[in-house]
Amino acid sequence: MVGQVKSENVSQLRLTYRQIFKFWIPLAGTWLMMAIEGPYLAAIIARLPEPTINLAAFGVAFAFAVIIESPVIMLMSASTALVEDRQSFLALRRFAYGLGAALTAVQIVVLTPTVFNFVTRDVLALPSEVARLTHGGLALLLPWTSAIAYRRFRQGLLIRHHLTRRVAYGTGLRLLTMSVTAFVAFRFSPINISGAHIGALALSVGVVVEALASRLMTSSIVSLLMERDRATAHRVDTTFHLPNLARFYMPLALTSVLALAIQPLVTFFMGQSRHALESLAVLPVVHGVTFIFRAIGLSYLEVVVALLGQGRKYFSQIRNFAVLISAATVLGLAVIAYTPLSLVWLTDVSGLTPELANFALSPMKILALFPALSVLLSLQRGTLIHSHRTPPITRATLLEVITVSIVLAVGIHIFDLIGATAAALAILSGRIVGNAWLTPAWINVLRSEDHRD
Numbered sequence: 001m002v003g004q005v006k007s008e009n010v011s012q013l014r015l016t017y018r019q020i021f022k023f024w025i026p027l028a029g030t031w032l033m034m035a036i037e038g039p040y041l042a043a044i045i046a047r048l049p050e051p052t053i054n055l056a057a058f059g060v061a062f063a064f065a066v067i068i069e070s071p072v073i074m075l076m077s078a079s080t081a082l083v084e085d086r087q088s089f090l091a092l093r094r095f096a097y098g099l100g101a102a103l104t105a106v107q108i109v110v111l112t113p114t115v116f117n118f119v120t121r122d123v124l125a126l127p128s129e130v131a132r133l134t135h136g137g138l139a140l141l142l143p144w145t146s147a148i149a150y151r152r153f154r155q156g157l158l159i160r161h162h163l164t165r166r167v168a169y170g171t172g173l174r175l176l177t178m179s180v181t182a183f184v185a186f187r188f189s190p191i192n193i194s195g196a197h198i199g200a201l202a203l204s205v206g207v208v209v210e211a212l213a214s215r216l217m218t219s220s221i222v223s224l225l226m227e228r229d230r231a232t233a234h235r236v237d238t239t240f241h242l243p244n245l246a247r248f249y250m251p252l253a254l255t256s257v258l259a260l261a262i263q264p265l266v267t268f269f270m271g272q273s274r275h276a277l278e279s280l281a282v283l284p285v286v287h288g289v290t291f292i293f294r295a296i297g298l299s300y301l302e303v304v305v306a307l308l309g310q311g312r313k314y315f316s317q318i319r320n321f322a323v324l325i326s327a328a329t330v331l332g333l334a335v336i337a338y339t340p341l342s343l344v345w346l347t348d349v350s351g352l353t354p355e356l357a358n359f360a361l362s363p364m365k366i367l368a369l370f371p372a373l374s375v376l377l378s379l380q381r382g383t384l385i386h387s388h389r390t391p392p393i394t395r396a397t398l399l400e401v402i403t404v405s406i407v408l409a410v411g412i413h414i415f416d417l418i419g420a421t422a423a424a425l426a427i428l429s430g431r432i433v434g435n436a437w438l439t440p441a442w443i444n445v446l447r448s449e450d451h452r453d
Contacts, residue, residue: 015307015314020321024303026168027159031295033171038062039288040175041202044182045195054195057130060120061137061200065144068107070260071253072099072149078249079156080305081385085228093153095245099253100149104142111139137200147207154214157221159302166217170210178206251394252385258397262404262430266423269408273419275359282360282420285350289336290367293329297374300325304382312383315446322379329371337364363424373431380438383445392441400434 045054075096083089109115116138120131151170158166182202185193193201270279304318336345342364346357381393404426411422 015309015317017317017321017324020303020307020317023162023164023307024300024321026164027299027302028296029168030171031299032292033168033175035291035295037175037178037203041178041182041199044202045199048186048195048198051195053127053129054133054199056126057133057137057194057196058199060124060126060130060134061141061196062203064110064134064138065107065141065203067257067260068103068110069145069148070256071103072096072145072152073256074249074252075099075149076152076156076159077301077305077382077385078252079153080159080302081156081388082248083157083160083225086226087229089157089222089225091242091245095242095249096149096153097146100146103145103149107138107142107145111135111142133194133196136194137196140197140200141204143204143208147204147211151207151211151214154211154218156302157218157225158214159306161221162306163217163221166214170213170217173213174206174210177209178202181205248388248390251390254394255397258394258401261401262427265401265405266408266426269412269426270419270423273412273422274416275418275420278356278359279419279423282352282356282363283423285346285352286360286363286367286420286424288350289345289364290333290370293333293371294374296325296329297371297376297378299378300375301378301382301385304379305386308383308386312386312446315383319379322375326372326375329375330369333364333371334368337361337368359418359420362418363420366421366424366428370428370431373428373435376435377431377438380435380442383442384438387445387448389441389445392438396434396437399437400430403433404430 041058042055045051045058048054075092079092079096083092110119116135117131120126120134121128126134155167155170158164179202182198185198185201266283267280270276270283273279300322304322307318308314336342342361343354343357346352346360346364347354352360384390384393407426407429408422411417411425412419415422417425
């Protein structure tokens with residue numbers, strides 16, 4: 001009931017920057033907590049027996065799981081944008097469950113000996129012990145995709161009903177559960193469990209608990225939705241017929257898959273670059289520090305979808321707040337990248353040697369503007385999702401991937417740039433091109449008089 005009252009009040013009153021901040025800050029906290037999840041588990045595994053092999057196996061298993069579950073990532077945005085009554089809730093729930101089940105089936109196929117051995121031994125050429133641990137880790141991660149699909153669908157309901165603190169509570173509970181699971185598995189298991197398997201088990205238990213928590217936190221919302229009949233709703237359309245729902249969501253799913261392709265693409269080119277080893281060593285550190293600020297921008301996507309309002313009447317407030325976030329995140333990263341704090345961060349915090357820190361400086365400076373582009377991307381994507389116009393998002397992401405590939409190839413093979421520097425230029429160029437490609441479609445939506453949303 002609380003969520004319903006809040007939603008109605010926001011639609012009737014002027015949206016203030018204080019309201020936007022209170023709505024957004026829990027989502028930003030959620031993204032920051034998710035950003036530390038991988039490094040946190042890696043730090044635990046690094047303190048267990050045989051850390052090198054186990055870290056490698058956990059990294060590969062986690063990468064497999066993330067790639068397989070990537071199509072469900074945008075279910076939160078879809079749920080935020082679409083679910084407003086019984087029909088839309090049931091339709092998207094069926095879609096989410098089906099997508100989660102289908103991707104879990106894909107993971108089971110990958111785990112079959114024939115497919116798994118081909119990928120890990122013939123394609124990736126993993127050492128046999130790493131492959132064995134990876135198989136066990138990926139098997140323990142079987143609940144991952146369906147649990148992620150379920151909780152992101154449910155979290156979208158919380159966001160739509162302005163209960164974003166509950167999203168942050170769920171993520172906090174997930175991190176706590178992961179910690180307890182890892183500790184219990186290490187200290188009290190009757191058998192010796194490898195670090196890779198402890199990490200995978202902790203991840204699975206964490207997301208399952210978060211999914212169950214999201215069910216409890218949305219129970220009152222679901223009751224309200226089930227009482228709300230589409231016949232009395234303000235809009236009647238065929239969006240929730242399966243073919244139309246698929247046409248809305250599939251571009252978003254492809255966007256997630258394409259976005260994940262950038263990291264292995266960059267890694268591939270790093271191996272062909274000048275100072276390849278140093279570049280591969282510093283790139284995760286550069287990615288880590290920039291992601292802290294980029295995550296703040298990425299967390300703004302659901303804010304845009306949820307708060308634009310019917311007819312996009314709150315766009316000016318949403319845009320102005322986005323400008324403030326952009327300025328703050330760029331300033332924060334620039335202070336680290338362009339002042340003596342850079343060496344403190346790279347050597348004292350990240351643990352790089354002075355030589356490696358020098359390799360990381362230029363990429364970090366190049367990417368100082370990247371957080372603002374992430375905020376702009378959330379503003380553009382959110383507006384398009386809010387208006388049910390998702391195909392341009394996929395095309396822009398595809399163009400971003402292509403641009404990254406071209407700039408990497410030219411920078412490394414023609415200009416002989418250091419790999420990490422070429423990677424930073426490529427990633428920045430790709431995002432600029434992606435933002436530019438989205439701009440005409442975004443402006444057309446803003447000028448449109450079609451207020452179906």
